[in-house]
Amino acid sequence: MLKKSLVLMGITAAFYLQAQDISVIRNSVDVYSNTPMVGSSKFNAMAGSNGALGGDATSLLTNPAGLGVAIAGDVSVTLSVDNNKNTGSLAGASSNYTINKANIGNVGGVATFQLMTESPWKFINLGASLSTQTIENYVESPGNTNISIAKDLVDSNGNAVVGNLAYLGHAYNRYGTQTKFNLGVGANYNNSLYLGASINMHYVDLEQYDSAKFGLDLDNTAYSFDKQYTPYSEKSNGFSASVGVIGKITNQLRLGASIESPTWWSLDRIYTDYYTGTDGYIYADNFVEDRRFRSPMKATLSGAFVPTKNFAINVDYTLGLTKPQYKVQGEAESELNSFFSDSYKNLSEIKVGAEYRIKSLRLRGGYSYASSPFDNLTISAFDNNGNAGDRSYSNLILGDRNTIGAGVGYDFGKFFIDAAYQNITSEYKNPFISGNESFGTGYYSGDFDVATPNSIVSDVKNVRNNFFVTVGWKF
Numbered sequence: 001m002l003k004k005s006l007v008l009m010g011i012t013a014a015f016y017l018q019a020q021d022i023s024v025i026r027n028s029v030d031v032y033s034n035t036p037m038v039g040s041s042k043f044n045a046m047a048g049s050n051g052a053l054g055g056d057a058t059s060l061l062t063n064p065a066g067l068g069v070a071i072a073g074d075v076s077v078t079l080s081v082d083n084n085k086n087t088g089s090l091a092g093a094s095s096n097y098t099i100n101k102a103n104i105g106n107v108g109g110v111a112t113f114q115l116m117t118e119s120p121w122k123f124i125n126l127g128a129s130l131s132t133q134t135i136e137n138y139v140e141s142p143g144n145t146n147i148s149i150a151k152d153l154v155d156s157n158g159n160a161v162v163g164n165l166a167y168l169g170h171a172y173n174r175y176g177t178q179t180k181f182n183l184g185v186g187a188n189y190n191n192s193l194y195l196g197a198s199i200n201m202h203y204v205d206l207e208q209y210d211s212a213k214f215g216l217d218l219d220n221t222a223y224s225f226d227k228q229y230t231p232y233s234e235k236s237n238g239f240s241a242s243v244g245v246i247g248k249i250t251n252q253l254r255l256g257a258s259i260e261s262p263t264w265w266s267l268d269r270i271y272t273d274y275y276t277g278t279d280g281y282i283y284a285d286n287f288v289e290d291r292r293f294r295s296p297m298k299a300t301l302s303g304a305f306v307p308t309k310n311f312a313i314n315v316d317y318t319l320g321l322t323k324p325q326y327k328v329q330g331e332a333e334s335e336l337n338s339f340f341s342d343s344y345k346n347l348s349e350i351k352v353g354a355e356y357r358i359k360s361l362r363l364r365g366g367y368s369y370a371s372s373p374f375d376n377l378t379i380s381a382f383d384n385n386g387n388a389g390d391r392s393y394s395n396l397i398l399g400d401r402n403t404i405g406a407g408v409g410y411d412f413g414k415f416f417i418d419a420a421y422q423n424i425t426s427e428y429k430n431p432f433i434s435g436n437e438s439f440g441t442g443y444y445s446g447d448f449d450v451a452t453p454n455s456i457v458s459d460v461k462n463v464r465n466n467f468f469v470t471v472g473w474k475f
Contacts, residue, residue, distance in 0.1 A: 021227045022431055023172055023208050025339065026397055028324050029373050031204060032236070032265055033295040033347075036131040036180045037061055038105040040078050041418035041470035045407025046353025047366030051302025051316040052246055052256035054194065057108030057129045060182035062300055062316060063258035064196030065244035067127040067186025070110045076416075076472030080105025080132075083465040086139045088430065090458040091384040093142035095169075101134045105468060120190040127198075129182045135206060136175050139430060141458035143168035143213070146386035149452050153218070154280070165214035165450055168222055170432045170458075176206030184242070194246040202238035202263055207231060212433060212443050214450060225443035225450060228435065232271035238263040238295075246302075256302035262322060265293040274444035282444055292327035296320040296347060313354040320347030343375050353405070362409035362418070370401040372428070379431065381455040388454040396457075399428030407468075416472050424464040431455040 037048050039058035050058060054066020056074060085098040108129040115121050147167040155161050184198030210227035244258030267290060274284050299321055304314040324340045326333040353366035378392045407420030434455040435442030442451025 021208075021210050021230050022397065023174070023210055023230070024336070026172075027174075027206070027208065028293065028336070028340075029344070030398060031135055031178060031206065032238070032263070032293055033324050033373075035200070035202060035263065036133045036178050038078070038080055038131045038133050039129070040076050040106055040108065040472070041407055041420035041468040042355070042362070042364060042409060044422055044466070044468050045364035045366060045405045045418070045420035046314070046355065047351050047368040047403050047405040047422070049314045049316045049351035049353030049366050049368070051244075051258065051300050051314065052254040052304035053306075053312055053314045054186075054246060054256075057110050057127045058106075059186070059196070060108075060127055060129045060184050060198050060200075060242075061131070063244035063246065063256050063302060064127075064182075064184040064198040064242050065186055065194045065246040065256060065258065067110060067125045067184055067196050068123060068188040068194035069246065070112050070125050070127075070186070071123065072474055073109070073111045074472055074474045075109035076107070076470050077104065078106040078468055078470040081467040082134055084137065085463045086137070087461045087463075088139055088141040088458045089460075090142045090456070091144040091146070093144075095140040095142050097138045097140055099134075099136050099138060101136065103132060103134065105133065106131050106470075121187060122191055123186075123188040125186045125188075127182075127184050127186065130179070131182075132177060132179045134176070135178050135204070138171065138173050139460055140171045141169065141430060141432065141456070141460075144384060144386075144456070145215070146384060147382045147456060148386060149214070149450055151448065151450055153448060155218070161218060163216050163218040165216055165223075167433070167456060168213040168215050170212045170456065171209070172430075172432070173209040173211070174206060176204065179203045182242075192248045196244045198242045200240045200242060200260070200263070202236075202240070202265070204234065204236040204238075207233045210432070223445045223447065225445045226272070226274070227443050228274055228441045229271045232269055234267050234269045236265050236267040238265040240264070240295075252305060252307050254304040254306065256300075256304070258300045258302075260298045260300075262297045263295040265295065267291040267293060274449070275440065276449065282446055282448065284444070291329065291333070294325045294327075296322045296324060298347060310357040311355070314352070316351040318347060318349045318351075322346075343377055345371065345373055345375055347371075347373065360411045362411065364405070364407040364409070364420070366403075366405040368401075368403035368405075372399050374398065379434075379455050379457075380453055381431070381457050391457075393429045393457065395428040396431060397428065399426045401426045409470075414474050416474070418468075418470040418472075420468040420470075422464070422466040422468075424462075424466070426462045428460055428462075430458045430460045432458075
């Protein structure tokens with residue numbers, strides 16, 4: 001648990017933003033409630049839409065019943081190249097930062113076992129998928145000297161003085177990797193009904209920073225500050241399970257449904273706690289805590305139309321059935337749960353994907369839209385002129401997400417190669433700076449701290465251009 005307890009009170013968005021680092025909220029949803037959906041190039045080109053089609057190991061990412069559709073085994077490896085660009089804008093100025101990463105995004109395979117009996121059960125298939133993605137993200141917001149925070153200080157002669165701290169810039173910086181391993185089984189009943197189940201193991205390794213820079217008018221010096229309880233690092237493990245079904249309504253029409261349980265996470269964290277000593281100097285200690293977190297349960301409904309062997313189109317709709325929740329170990333977790341209960345909107349995402357075959361050539365495309373996970377929120381914030389007041393925001397913390405996919409592949413018989421491109425865009429309002437001096441949840445330098453109940457809110461546009469190449473072998 002956190003070393004500094006928080007005063008228990010009615011929770012509002014404005015109060016919570018003063019109580020802890022906003023990155024805790026963002027990571028709870030963006031990392032721990034969103035598992036990696038990096039599959040093969042085929043899967044990525046179709047924007048992850050395959051819930052009623054199935055046929056390979058990426059079925060484990062949407063509907064494990066798709067394993068039962070496979071009639072031949074295969075194994076594949078996917079190289080992922082990620083380009084992540086954030087543009088933070090405030091008061092007419094902008095800051096850009098781009099991260100490029102390459103890694104093995106997915107390894108997957110299916111083993112098929114045809115049942116040589118008179119039973120209507122045709123196949124029992126086993127599948128495995130390992131997905132890995134970088135969660136490194138850097139969001140820098142420009143400065144605005146119109147925003148100034150007064151601070152009571154003591155000069156070198158021991159005299160009480162009032163300094164004004166002009167805001168010069170802020171950054172959220174996150175490093176890390178997220179991994180999901182799926183192991184499942186699928187069954188084919190009379191080539192018309194497919195059932196499946198999987199167990200899913202999750203792992204996250206991240207480091208989070210929240211820092212700001214202010215200029216003090218008393219000595220015309222710029223000071224760097226870190227948010228209370230940051231930087232922190234987490235190593236986390238989780239477990240979930242999935243079940244699904246696909247049914248052929250006609251030879252051309254298939255319907256599917258699947259449910260993924262909540263992911264039960266165990267988080268081990270090392271964080272930094274800042275405090276003012278009796279001598280007036282700022283000190284920092286590192287502490288260890290563990291938390292238990294439960295991500296939302298999800299349900300996916302799917303439909304696929306396959307008019308010929310050369311064309312298929314699939315639609316998936318995923319809905320969150322529950323909300324994120326921490327196991328209560330103190331007032332901090334109670335506040336988190338109250339915030340999610342009041343402000344979190346259940347996940348809603350629709351995905352459409354299609355494939356067209358011209359002999360051995362495959363052409364693919366897809367589109368996905370995921371809504372913002374939060375309701376409109378009202379917080380106390382500075383405007384560009386430095387005036388503070390209550391302001392209402394949509395897409396605060398995280399925003400809507402649009403994904404466009406395209407790809408091409410070629411089947412050589414026993415061997416196949418695929419390539420895909422994804423463009424993922426999201427825009428949101430980015431709050432920071434808010435803290436409460438009574439709780440000690442402001443920002444700390446080596447000399448003094450600064451706290452204000454008001455947030456600064458920048459505009460962030462995130463653009464991801466991802467490329468994938470898959471090589472595979474069928475047996």
